[in-house]
Amino acid sequence: AQTVTQSQPEMSVQEAETVTLSCTYDTSESDYYLFWYKQPPSRQMILVIRQEAYKQQNATENRFSVNFQKAAKSFSLKISDSQLGDAAMYFCASCTGTASKLTFGTGTRLQVTL
């Protein structure tokens, strides 16, 4: 079974600043994938970034990057140059290579202030 833990229910960041959202996971599988999803007020789930566990290099997508620490089972999301549109719920998730079922963390609500 997989578990995903997000220990920060809420975070706040000033516009243009950098914020890091934490996530830890647990799995017995060797083949798995990790994701960060954004859910704005519209409730539409949007994939922010994904990381294949077999890749050592941290994934990056424009202002979004991850710090993947496989041994520590840690997968944090860094948002640089925060924008007002980044305000949303952020969910960390994992899935195994075979099942493709996503297991979500409890989410972190990110506020972006002026």
Next chain:
Amino acid sequence: GAVVSQHPSWVICKSGTSVKIECRSLDFQATTMFWYRQFPKQSLMLMATSNEGSKATYEQGVEKDKFLINHASLTLSTLTVTSAHPEDSSFYICSARVSDRVVYEQYFGPGTRLTVT
């Protein structure tokens, strides 16, 4: 590309009635679709995995006779909430996995808000 739609976007029904929610992959074929439930200010909880042409696989604790899932084609899965009660009020989200692609490519629908009165 990779658009998933849900219909209706919101529905209000009376207790005891049944409600059907549709999930469609608009521009791709989806062998597998997933149904999630999300309560206010909570995370997404997987309810079931829907496979085209076969019975759905339900997660532990989800009543399969209450939440009927049909995946009759490669672009359509339906979730029917039977004999709905107020505690079934929730936000239901589907996602679709692109057939013949790597397992992690899933695309989410916009969700359906169900209110049972």
